[in-house]
Amino acid sequence: MTPAAGPPAVAPLAPRSWSPLIIASEYCKGCDLCVAACPKGVLVLDGTAVNRLGYHPVRLTDPAGCTSCAFCARVCPDAVFIVLAAPKGALRR
Amino acid sequence: MTPAAGPPAVAPLAPRSWSPLIIASEYCKGCDLCVAACPKGVLVLDGTAVNRLGYHPVRLTDPAGCTSCAFCARVCPDAVFIVLAAPKGALRR
Amino acid sequence: MSTTPATAVPRVVYRRPELLTERSTHYCPGCGHGVVHRLVAEVLGELGLGPRTIAVAPVGCAVFAYDYLALDFVEAPHGRAPAVATGIRRVRPDAFVLTYQGDGDLAAIGTAEIVHAAARGERITAVFVNNGIYGMTGGQMAPTTLLGQRTTSSPAGREAASAGYPLHITEMLALLPGVAYAARGSLVDPAWIGRTKAFLKRACEAQLEGTGFAIVEVLASCPVGWAMTPRDSLAFLRERMMAEFPPGLLIDRGRSAVSDRPED
Amino acid sequence: MSTTPATAVPRVVYRRPELLTERSTHYCPGCGHGVVHRLVAEVLGELGLGPRTIAVAPVGCAVFAYDYLALDFVEAPHGRAPAVATGIRRVRPDAFVLTYQGDGDLAAIGTAEIVHAAARGERITAVFVNNGIYGMTGGQMAPTTLLGQRTTSSPAGREAASAGYPLHITEMLALLPGVAYAARGSLVDPAWIGRTKAFLKRACEAQLEGTGFAIVEVLASCPVGWAMTPRDSLAFLRERMMAEFPPGLLIDRGRSAVSDRPED
Amino acid sequence: MTKRRRVLMKGNEAIAEAAIRASCDAYFGYPITPQAELFEWMARRMPEEGRVFVQAESELGAINMALGAAATGARVLVSSSGPGISLMGEAMSYLAGSELPVVVVDVMRGGPGLGSIGPSQSDYLLATKGHGHGDYRVPVLAPSSIAEAMELVATAFELAERYRTPVFILADGILGQAMEPVEQRYRDPPRSEAPWAVGGAAGRPPRVVRSLHLEPEALEAHNERLQAKYREIAGGEVRWAGERLDDADLAIVAYGTAARVARTAVARARAEGLRPGLFRPITLWPFPERELAEVASRVRGVLVVELSAGQMLEDVRLAVEGRLPVAFHGRTGGMVPTPDGVIDALRRLEARVRPAWTLPLVEAAALDRRPDPDTFSLFGDDAWRPLETTPRGER
Amino acid sequence: MTKRRRVLMKGNEAIAEAAIRASCDAYFGYPITPQAELFEWMARRMPEEGRVFVQAESELGAINMALGAAATGARVLVSSSGPGISLMGEAMSYLAGSELPVVVVDVMRGGPGLGSIGPSQSDYLLATKGHGHGDYRVPVLAPSSIAEAMELVATAFELAERYRTPVFILADGILGQAMEPVEQRYRDPPRSEAPWAVGGAAGRPPRVVRSLHLEPEALEAHNERLQAKYREIAGGEVRWAGERLDDADLAIVAYGTAARVARTAVARARAEGLRPGLFRPITLWPFPERELAEVASRVRGVLVVELSAGQMLEDVRLAVEGRLPVAFHGRTGGMVPTPDGVIDALRRLEARVRPAWTLPLVEAAALDRRPDPDTFSLFGDDAWRPLETTPRGER
Amino acid sequence: MERSVVFAGFGGQGLLFAGQVLAHAAVIDELEVLWIPSYGPEMRGGTASCTVIVGDEPIGSPVVDRVDVAVAMNPPSVAKFGRQVAPGGLLIANSSLVEEAYGRDDVEELQVPCTALAREAGDDRLVSLIALGALIARRPIVRPAAVRAAIRKVVAARQPDALRADLAAFAVGLRAGREPVRGRAAAPAPDAAR
């Protein structure tokens, strides 16, 4: 019932360690909708992990392939994603 | 609650004693709607009579002026009228 | 036709229909309910439906309809006539089921029941007497009360800002595919009364054809609720009510063309 | 825009809206309610309405909406959210009043309340999540269930003859002059989700403009109730639900032209 | 009698005006006889005062609008009669569960079903016991004159806000329809703080008004709190009035209109040599159980008079606990007991109770408990039945 | 144990199937937990049998559809839980007033308000006393096993038709949700004639099914007839079961699921040296008042166990009439008393009642009536309150 | 001491109004009073009645077994309330509509052609005020001046135009009550359509 503290503040990152998605895996219910929505096919449910809720959470397979289009975030019922746009020159890890 | 016995059966009448309207005055509530609806102006509320319900019932002033159009019967909320069509040669009293 | 001899039985142009009982009604002078009762009695009589009709009485001035119409009747709680009729309909497939409701009953408290009976396409013929007021309880505003109309609960006249707009519920119902027939009549004059009777007849036929739910809204006057003489109430009916609620056929899904002409 | 140096803060394209609490929802995987909650949080956040919103929670799967949206909330009895909201609206003219209802809640038991709140033109923004089923109680038929659709209370598929037709209640409401805005969105894909968000925003603006009642129906999936994977449920949503309930703007009495394009 | 400024007012209108003078913020209602004038008074006066009047689409609408308005901390009135009140059971349970203050006036009429519009007291059990689902109680106030009704409106708002609970005012058709001269004395109780009320979560954590507690442990804890509150109300808010009880050897228990009939009967009966007194509950819940028990310990028999088939009778029996005969005189369906009818019932009771002075109290009570197949046994074949019903001929 | 053909059935489904086998013509319902399976069973099975199933738009719709169907003489079932049942108060009053047979199953859940979906018995007062307006009573049957529920469905139809009255079956979430093996023994009670039923006035005068009687005299006469019927039911239809009461010195009174818990508690308590028996009302109205009074005359104390804050407690107190201590143990909100919890309550009761053999009964009763401020006084400060509530720590 | 009066007749004859005037007059005279109407749908096109109880002490029972005075303005009202008059009481019948005397020996029967007198005075609704005048003439429950003040109070607020006719009607009634006229004047009923 307390208001959301919001996602962790996004700190400046060194170009090399940068990823376009921050995934709050513990919220993920493995519904697969983001996987279906991603035009780049860079999301997958991680069959090897189980989160607190008992689901296989989503995983970004290829940060470099992600265009930050945020389709995944728009379809996600559990608001799992923070999507960042690439700072110029950043390498997607 | 018993089904209506219907109005009194209409018996053959001698031409001279015949009237186009049979008025069940005790049902009349003096609402004036038939008076307003009569295209011939031959109906009037009888200010000299009071029926069981406490109203001045309607009266046909001029049987001969009545065309048996039944407008009065159609508008009457209390189904007060029986309207008869003139048998050939009958005189309206 | 042969020429009638002078001593012949005069032809009956109009007589009190058989399905009306002999009781004098409790309605106020000039009340529209009396006319609608008469039309219902005529139509059911003409279609020979009296002996197999189960009618549902509303809560409203017409609550005593069972005293005046010689039909089997069930009295519904306020607004629930369509639900009661649904129960009857389902267990008595061969009966003719008729509901009779006022505007407060049907369009206020009973909104959910009428909408869903219609949506289900229940084979029911609904007679909806819209007099734009709560007659029974002393003339309060109804959902169909006109803007500006004074009632005991809108003493300054109905204002849209606080009390909203007159509800055209029959138009809403006409949208539903379960509705086979919907029309709006009026008791304003003999011609419209005749047309209204034709609507009622067609609404009964729709049930007999099994095509779905049928409703006839009848614009009627409530002289006492409107605080007018019966004569003046007809003027109000014509000039105000019929302007807001245009009478006529709304939908006939059962037949391609509908006979909408005054009966005679 | 200036070129961003390599060490700059990355631009946030999307983040969890502030009005969503940190709690994980109880919704099933892929449930549409989660998306609608998120859109509501985004829209209210963008309009700065959070601090003055009083929201009304339904009875249905979204009954816990107050656990997920950081807003003042009142929990209404099943179907009565529009009446509860009316009470709030009238005594709190300055508040922003939002209702959130499912299709069973709004279009079945709550039919009378939604119709009359709309007819009165209450300044309320109604979010109507139509998933064509009673999710909370285990997947029974709703008024909006499609013909032929199997549910736990229509095990052979919904048949019009006994269960009637899917109810297009938003179209019915759109007829009412008290309704300032009515639209139907869908959660079928990111584009429609964006459009739906725009509808919601406009529906909130209508309340702020004081033009009347505003409603946005959102076609949403209930994978568990439909007995499908979330992915399959999107196909059903697109092919079946959207065919029966075409999404788009229904009415905008507040503005002559409506911005109906996907948000981006 | 000193010169007083008295105005002739109709009960329904007086209740409505009393609510307005008690700063009622909002009224939600739906027409029904015999409370229509209350509703209509509000329709005219509330807008005049710049307050909220809404004619709801139904009683369900009205009571749920009241729920919404009350959740914001507003002072809210609702009124109806039997059929409409019955429809409010679910929402009353929600109001109790959500702990919202709403005052609901029930101007009772004859039932069951559509019944009649005549005066009645047949919603006693509904109001005091089982209207809606779940374990909850609602304070119930029962005025017996128009002036008292006006005062109890203010009391009802006070109780509602102090204890965060819906409150019933139980009147009947006569009280609603009659006119009596009343002094224009109104009371506007101060408002309680409402730190639970919603209004927009600006600068504070969001608030939720609800009755759902899905975890049984949580719901039980919530119920414990509610029960503790009900105990507090039962401990501190009992109201009743006694008349001529000091030297009475028979006690009539009656409330509302029945109590007025009883008052006349007491006066006449005393003139005829009987010695009745009147015990008049003003709160029906909490019922003045202890107080009545005390009175019962001093008289030889109790006569319950109601415009019902015997509803308060159960609470009287619970209070008296079989220690002395409890007789009943009731009329139903819009009929009202007459003073003479009450006196006849008193005489029948008198004829059956043994003089108290021949036995010490405890023994007398013990004797009375012996099965007496005639009239007073609670364990005879007609155990559940009112101990004495008026013989048919009398009606 | 001989080989029997037993089938594992869920309570909700068994009730539904029992109704079908009892030739139920029509079912009208609306989904609600924890009775959804009953509704769904009917959705599947009724059409299979060529009978009527309608999913109503609401509980108001359902109960009013039932009213219409019953008016034609059909055998009709309706089911719901707390919030939905609360909505049916007006129509129940109409059914009673119109004298229509409808069986209504309430699978009770935690309240008040939305409450929870856990099992509960908190609709006792609603079902037995004050649900709708007006003077009416509804027979209430309370099964405590799935097999008994099946049997009582047939009984309910019988009572409904014999007396032309709605009948409640009061179950709780556990009874609805649990599975037990049951023998496939169904009963199809013969139909009563229904010379009052509507069906079209062919060849006979029209019939009217209604509850309106505008003339007070007529409505009072109607109420007299109803009350006479209720007396007849109260005289002839009381049902209860006793277990190990012959040598008991304490009696537990409990129904439904609470009675099962009590049964286990009785067995365990006897093993531990206490001597309780179980009095289990099966009809809650008419309450087995006389029968309980008789049992009460042979024991030293009574313990009421309920899944509520103390509702049947009132009827027990009315039966016992203060002649011996009545203690209470209840859990609310979906919590269920445990056998150990009941035994603890028994021990507390045992510790407080004086041994019976030291005093003759009348004196003992008289003594017990002396105000005892500790726990058992009905006239102390907490007069209205259950005499013993479970201490918090125990929960 | 309590005195009870029942006013009964057709709707539209102003009976509830006359009862209210009496009640207001009682307040003016600093008496206790209770006014109860018959209410509800039976008013539709039917009869109307109200009861007024006047006393020195706060009124107890609002129902009276027997009335001290019955004012019966049409035949059904005479039939219904004639027998409820207490011995020694007064029955005022509207002889314009009621053909014959009710015929009780133990009560005073007063025949007043109220409708005819009202017609003369120009308005049907005056029927009841005429009857009230007659009543006060025979049973001075309140002072005539109090009635006049009450009429002024009630009528001035609602229909100031009617005030003179109302006061005149009361005066006519007072006179008729003091010098009873026997016999029935033929006069039509009021128009009951409201």
Added chain:
Amino acid sequence: MERSVVFAGFGGQGLLFAGQVLAHAAVIDELEVLWIPSYGPEMRGGTASCTVIVGDEPIGSPVVDRVDVAVAMNPPSVAKFGRQVAPGGLLIANSSLVEEAYGRDDVEELQVPCTALAREAGDDRLVSLIALGALIARRPIVRPAAVRAAIRKVVAARQPDALRADLAAFAVGLRAGREPVRGRAAAPAPDAAR
């Protein structure tokens, strides 16, 4: 004598089903039995549980203070039901998901890598039948043959295709119960999306 078993875990692990199989087996063995599920919206995406009470006499209390056996198929279930096991009772934990032993001295703790074994057998939902096998191996509340008959009865009606796998899973469980394997096999959770 009564024996009570609680089955608990994620929705989708088939726990209500396993409880029903046990109940049916009890009927086959002519015992008395009562099966109660947890029900309602908490099932949405959460945990599910049911309780089965088996006895020789008709079952009294449907609520049990303590259970004789707890079958806990995920960490929250171990946490919740571990403490409810009666002294001398049995706790079966799904060691595929539950890292460490619950750690009570007074109950028998059995670690079975149910998820891993179910994956091997080809279907996540088999988790519970494996656990049921283990349970029957340690506490022969009903005969294994009765369980097999019950599986045949229940599964044949609903999903005849699944019958073989179900019977096999029960056999695997029986074996695992007879020869407990310690240690946790790493295995993913079932897909809880239904």
